[in-house]
Each structure stands twice: as C-alpha cells, then as structure tokens.
Amino acid sequence: MVTAEQARSANRSAVLSVLLSGNLLDRNQIIDGADLSRATVFRIVDELRASGLVEECELEPPSGPGRPPVGIRIVAGSRLVCGVDLGGSQCRFVVADLLGRAVARSHHQTPRDLDGPGLAVWIGDRVATLTAGRSGPGTLGSVAIGLPGALSGDGSRVVASQNLPQIGGTDFIDALRSVFAAPVVLENDSNLALLGELRYGSIGAGDTVSLLAIGTGLGSAAAIDGTILRAQDGRLGEFGRLNLPGSKIRIRDLVSGAGLVAYAQQNGIDITDAREVLQAPLRFGGLHRQVIEALVHLVAIVALSYEPRVVLLTGGFSHGLDDALLHRVSAEVSEIVGIPVDLQRTSLGDHAGLYGALATALAGLYGSMGILEEHLGSIDVDRARVTDLFGRAPNVV
Incomplete structure (x- = not known):
C-alpha cells in the first residue's frame, strides 16, 4: 500500500523530471508531462519556487488582449x-x-x-x-x-x-x-x-558493447543490454593481468603505454613513448609483431567473454592504431572467434x-x-x- 508520503515524493519526482528538460513550460504542459492533477502540480511548483529550484518567466504574449501567460523553468545554476x-x-x-x-x-x-x-x-x-x-x-x-x-x-x-x-x-x-x-x-x-558512450556517444543505450581503455595502463568495461557489468571485488575485465599463451609476459606489458615502454627498455630497446612502436613497424619489427599479437589475443578474449556488437577503443596508446591496423586486428579476431568483431574508436575520444x-x-x-x-x-x-x-x-x- 502506497503511503501519503510516498505518493507526495513520487508526484514531486514526476514534476521535477519534466522540468529538467530545461524548457520553459506552462503549467498545462507540466500537468500533461507529469500526468498529475492541476492542483497537485500547482502545489509542487509553488514549493519548488520557494526552494529556488524553479522560476517564473513570461511566455510569448498572446495575439489578443490579456495578460502574458507565465511559464515555469528550472533554475539550472x-x-x-x-x-x-x-x-x-x-x-x-x-x-x-x-x-x-x-x-x-x-x-x-x-x-x-x-x-x-x-x-x-x-x-x-x-x-x-x-x-x-x-x-x-x-x-x-x-x-x-x-x-x-x-x-x-x-x-x-x-x-x-x-x-x-x-x-x-x-x-x-x-x-x-x-x-x-x-x-x-x-x-x-x-x-x-x-x-559516457552509452549516454552521450554514438552507441545505442541498450546495446551490448565492450570498451578497452588503452592509455598509460590497460582497463576494460562491458555492458550487456545497456547495463554495465560490475563485480564485488572490482577485478571484472582485468584482462591485462593475464599472461600471453606459453609466456610469462602479461598482456598489459605489451598493450599499455607504461607497460610497453618498460618492457622495451628491459629488452634494450630505447623508447620513451609506446606509440613509437606502432608508428614504425619496420624499425621495431619483432616488438611490433608482439604488440599486435597481444592486442589480437586481448580483443579475442573480450569478444568471447561478452559477444559485443562493437569493441570500443579509447586512450592515448590507441591513437597509434591507424584504420588499416584496426581492420587487420578485427579480421584476425573474427577468424579466431568465429563471429564478426567490429573494432572502433570511441565517438567521444x-x-x-x-x-x-x-x-x-x-x-x-x-x-x-x-x-x-x-x-x-x-x-x-x-x-x-x-x-x-x-x-x-x-x-x-
């Protein structure tokens, strides 16, 4: 049974949610949007005005005689x-x-x-x-x-x-x-x-999608039917901790800015920016191949874990991956996992x-x-x- 207090809270919430469109609305528009009675909306608007959350403003004056109608809008600031x-x-x-x-x-x-x-x-x-x-x-x-x-x-x-x-x-x-x-x-x-991509980017709010944040470090996230997955200990998707097959090298040692610089220097290769390896495949032949193999392995794990419609990439390290390389990695992963894999950059960068x-x-x-x-x-x-x-x-x- 809904109590009177719960009903009042729900009514106030409904009115506020309409006003948070930011538009200047007359009271009839608020009544229609909130689906509440005239008396209820008038009372809630008066309470919100008293608290400083909304204000009255004149609407476009009518063509005939009479007072200009008054609109209500949220005080955004x-x-x-x-x-x-x-x-x-x-x-x-x-x-x-x-x-x-x-x-x-x-x-x-x-x-x-x-x-x-x-x-x-x-x-x-x-x-x-x-x-x-x-x-x-x-x-x-x-x-x-x-x-x-x-x-x-x-x-x-x-x-x-x-x-x-x-x-x-x-x-x-x-x-x-x-x-x-x-x-x-x-x-x-x-x-x-x-x-951010689900709310404001080009990805549909109800999509199944994965994201790889490849910058100084390596992180990942996944959403199934628009719901971001979370785990109690926070380690869900920490794929960078995994070793590459038959090796003690971790994925993040090759697919992250700090990891790749450290790994290269440990092996006598003098670089200060991990993107140097991506931009000069002939100069860094063996290391470049290792990086691409590690990236393919990482994306394949993600694809098999979540079956996402798209795998998004963001982070400074990922800027070194040109379109041709993204296409190559997508094709290799698709062949490995047996399903199409669409690798894209985030629309919000x-x-x-x-x-x-x-x-x-x-x-x-x-x-x-x-x-x-x-x-x-x-x-x-x-x-x-x-x-x-x-x-x-x-x-x-």
Missing part, C-alpha cells in the same frame, strides 16, 4: 555537479549545472609525486578553483570521480592501481570524502568511459570518461533532489548542450 577523470598521466575536470551544461573545465598533468591523501587534496583544490567566482554560483551537489584502478564493490577501497599505486587501499578515498562537503561517487574509469563522470554526478544530484529511479530515464535534457563541454565552457588554469 541553482545546483552544480563536478565530474573528474583521474588518469595515470592526465586529470580532467568539468563543472556543470543542473542540466548537465558545462560552466567550467580544466585539464592538468596528474601529480604522481603526491601520496594518496595529498592527491585527494589536490583534486579538491582544482574543483574549488573551478567553482569559485561562478556567475550566480549554485551549491555543489554531487561529485563523481573516475579512478584508474579496481574498486571494491562498496566503493570504499581501491583494490589495485597499476599507474597510481598511491591511491590503493582506503586512505585516498577517505581523504576525498573529507575534502568535499558534497557526496562523492567513485567508479572505475573504464566503466565511466563506457557509460579521450573525454568519454569525463562524460561518464558527468552523467554519474548528475544522477547522484537528481537522486538527492528526490527524483526516483523510475523517472530518471525520462529526463530529456538538451543532449547537444551537454556534449558541447569544450565549445562553451571556459578552460580554467
């Missing part, structure tokens, strides 16, 4: 969210309003010399810089951070991080949560990159993880505002404005 994509070498930030429209962004080298708590404070300082001096600043209501490592199922501990070992354990996460007054959501960066962090932060904020799970999927923000992070939002140094 009344709340802010922050998304962070923390990588082994680069860290990206975006601050956005209630509608997901970026108001500020920044991009920095990750300070690898800091310990875990020190890195948490550094992240907090960067976010404070982005939110300071905003025009009509809102309250920071939610922060989502993508981490280059495996997280425990409850998000309280980084199980392991190849590229930022100082974030391992609980100290870094505890420090992050003490730095921010707003709730903080932590997630594996590969999962967020895939979420290296910013996919930042878009995923933004989507997660928005979902956290909407939940704290009382929007129920059943209404989250109906929120129809202006997708073009959300995905224009870098055309509109100023870059803050």
